Amino acid sequence: MALVALNAVTKTFTKGEETITPLDHVDLDIQAGDFVSLMGPSGTGKSTLLNLVSGIDQPDAGTIAVDGVEVTSLSRSQLADWRAANLGYIFQTHNLIPVLTTYENVELPTLLLRLSASERRQRVELALEAVGLTDRASHYPRQLSGGQEQRVGIARAIVAHPKVVVADEPTGSLDKKTSDQIQILLQRLNRELDITLLMVTHDTEVAGIATRRLVLEDGKIVDGLANPV
Amino acid sequence: MFRYVLKTLWRHRTRTLLTVTGAAVAMFVFCFVGSVQQGLDRLTTGEDADRSLIVFQENRFCPASSRLPVDYANRIMEIEGVAEVVPIQVWTNNCRASLDIVVFNGADPNQIQTNRPITLVDGTWSDFEARRDAALVGRNVAQRRGIKIGDQFSIGEISVKVVGIFQSDVPSEENLIYTSLEFLQFTRGLDATGLVTKHEVLLAGDADPDRVASEIDEALRAGPVATTTRRKGAFQASTLSDLVDLIGFAHWLGYACVGLVLALVATTTVMSVQDRIKEYAVLQTIGVRPLRAMRLVLTESTLLCLLGGLIGTGLALLALGLGGFAIGAEGVTIAFRPSVGLLVSGAIVSLIVGIVSGIAPAIQAATVPIVRELNQP
Numbered sequence: 001m002a003l004v005a006l007n008a009v010t011k012t013f014t015k016g017e018e019t020i021t022p023l024d025h026v027d028l029d030i031q032a033g034d035f036v037s038l039m040g041p042s043g044t045g046k047s048t049l050l051n052l053v054s055g056i057d058q059p060d061a062g063t064i065a066v067d068g069v070e071v072t073s074l075s076r077s078q079l080a081d082w083r084a085a086n087l088g089y090i091f092q093t094h095n096l097i098p099v100l101t102t103y104e105n106v107e108l109p110t111l112l113l114r115l116s117a118s119e120r121r122q123r124v125e126l127a128l129e130a131v132g133l134t135d136r137a138s139h140y141p142r143q144l145s146g147g148q149e150q151r152v153g154i155a156r157a158i159v160a161h162p163k164v165v166v167a168d169e170p171t172g173s174l175d176k177k178t179s180d181q182i183q184i185l186l187q188r189l190n191r192e193l194d195i196t197l198l199m200v201t202h203d204t205e206v207a208g209i210a211t212r213r214l215v216l217e218d219g220k221i222v223d224g225l226a227n228p229v
Numbered sequence: 230m231f232r233y234v235l236k237t238l239w240r241h242r243t244r245t246l247l248t249v250t251g252a253a254v255a256m257f258v259f260c261f262v263g264s265v266q267q268g269l270d271r272l273t274t275g276e277d278a279d280r281s282l283i284v285f286q287e288n289r290f291c292p293a294s295s296r297l298p299v300d301y302a303n304r305i306m307e308i309e310g311v312a313e314v315v316p317i318q319v320w321t322n323n324c325r326a327s328l329d330i331v332v333f334n335g336a337d338p339n340q341i342q343t344n345r346p347i348t349l350v351d352g353t354w355s356d357f358e359a360r361r362d363a364a365l366v367g368r369n370v371a372q373r374r375g376i377k378i379g380d381q382f383s384i385g386e387i388s389v390k391v392v393g394i395f396q397s398d399v400p401s402e403e404n405l406i407y408t409s410l411e412f413l414q415f416t417r418g419l420d421a422t423g424l425v426t427k428h429e430v431l432l433a434g435d436a437d438p439d440r441v442a443s444e445i446d447e448a449l450r451a452g453p454v455a456t457t458t459r460r461k462g463a464f465q466a467s468t469l470s471d472l473v474d475l476i477g478f479a480h481w482l483g484y485a486c487v488g489l490v491l492a493l494v495a496t497t498t499v500m501s502v503q504d505r506i507k508e509y510a511v512l513q514t515i516g517v518r519p520l521r522a523m524r525l526v527l528t529e530s531t532l533l534c535l536l537g538g539l540i541g542t543g544l545a546l547l548a549l550g551l552g553g554f555a556i557g558a559e560g561v562t563i564a565f566r567p568s569v570g571l572l573v574s575g576a577i578v579s580l581i582v583g584i585v586s587g588i589a590p591a592i593q594a595a596t597v598p599i600v601r602e603l604n605q606p
Contacts, residue, residue: 095511
């Protein structure tokens with residue numbers, strides 16, 4: 001059974017008198033351990049698909065199941081609980097909480113789970129170690145570089161040991177060198193920690209690090225490996 | 230998550246400080262007004278107010294104009310239900326409403342010791358009985374005027390030697406200065422030999438106060454001066470009727486202060502949430518429940534309000550405790566005293582206002598459109 005399964009998912013937006021359908025009866029299966037990149041021109045609905053899988057947006061039709069749980073049928077509170085335990089979200093603009101230190105930002109998702117203090121500490125330390133920021137634990141976001149901030153964001157996304165991690169343009173706001181470091185990090189997370197990743201990007205080079213490349217065109221998903229952009 | 234709330238408040242410390250200060254000032258006023266209200270309530274209710282009667286000259290209110298024969302006490306004692314009669318000569322420095330009224334009550338020293346609800350905290354009864362011009366000063370007056378044992382205290386034509394400071398469970402008592410009856414009767418200008426201002430009647434057992442009051446007035450109707458007898462509480466309320474209206478108005482001022490705190494904390498919390506609305510979207514994206522987001526905002530507003538409220542209440546209680554404030558008219562005073570009741574009501578009001586002021590911004594944080602806010606730059 002696929003870890004993530006989208007079945008005939010449709011999403012439409014109304015802009016003035018115009019109706020846009022970025023996702024039109026989309027079917028998609030992602031297996032556990034996959035590293036999937038999703039590409040496509042701006043405004044094609046890549047981020048919308050990510051938001052639907054994350055449960056922060058709702059489709060107009062179709063179903064989405066993650067690890068057998070149909071997320072489209074959950075309430076807002078249930079979705080929050082589900083995300084806390086099963087989903088990690090890497091934002092393009094990091095979105096760290098400015099008043100919290102690196103350690104506290106990473107610790108945040110673990111506070112939503114039933115973990116002992118020592119278990120929480122252990123997970124946070126491991127996550128920080130995985131992204132190479134152990135020595136920046138007490139720093140505030142304003143004291144970090146863009147790349148370090150993104151690594152904190154990645155640590156925050158993986159600290160709860162989610163079943164799937166989604167990343168929305170994770171290198172979109174970074175320079176080339178930092179972008180390369182983040183790509184390597186994402187690859188390592190997938191290979192070494194066996195984390196299932198669904199990444200949206202418009203950068204073909206970044207998409208190249210994924211094990212499976214998909215393209216979103218005219219509301220439909222095309223297998224990118226067979227049809228490279 | 231509590232740490233997040235504290236750090237958020239600390240991040241905007243100027244705003245936090247201003248809001249807490251505003252809440253503190255408003256709750257200070259609220260507690261001060263509350264203490265006046267409590268003082269009035271204590272004056273008109275309770276054992277002392279209900280189980281004793283005041284016999285005053287008919288149609289007179291100011292102590293300076295009421296003159297009753299001392300020997301009325303013997304005729305009052307004959308009435309069934311009367312346990313004790315205390316003839317009292319009153320002298321006050323101001324018959325009109327004043328915040329620094331000084332009221333002397335002259336009575337028999339033995340009756341003062343046995344019948345008045347007072348306890349000496351400094352000085353001795355024997356010193357009071359030994360000197361003709363000896364005076365026992367209520368704690369409130371002593372605090373307000375800085376009077377100590379051994380001081381010679383003079384006001385108007387009266388000059389007394391302070392031989393004792395007393396406290397009382399009846400706060401208005403602490404605004405009085407007791408002297409012997411003879412001393413006050415012979416004070417220059419009073420010319421009150423054989424006369425007193427009023428008789429205070431202590432009721433026996435379950436005697437009906439209204440019946441006894443009627444019988445006293447009836448019995449004294451044929452005497453040289455007609456009387457009006459009322460329960461002490463009713464007498465004091467009637468004497469202070471103008472102030473009672475004012476205090477009733479001030480009561481609304483107290484509520485206005487609560488409204489002010491509500492508006493202030495609500496505004497601050499709304500601003501705080503709107504500034505960080507994207508943060509709430511991020512928090513919910515990583516798994517914070519909407520209700521938990523609500524709780525975070527409510528905690529923030531409640532902390533602001535409780536902190537300000539407790540500081541304001543604490544300062545008000547401190548000022549009330551140290552200041553010995555009182556307001557009075559025509560020889561009757563209302564004491565502003567700190568009380569546990571004020572502390573509790575200040576804390577509860579702050580808590581409730583804190584929660585209520587956070588409801589609207591909490592709903593805003595809980596129902597934030599996540600995707601729209603995440604797309605904001």
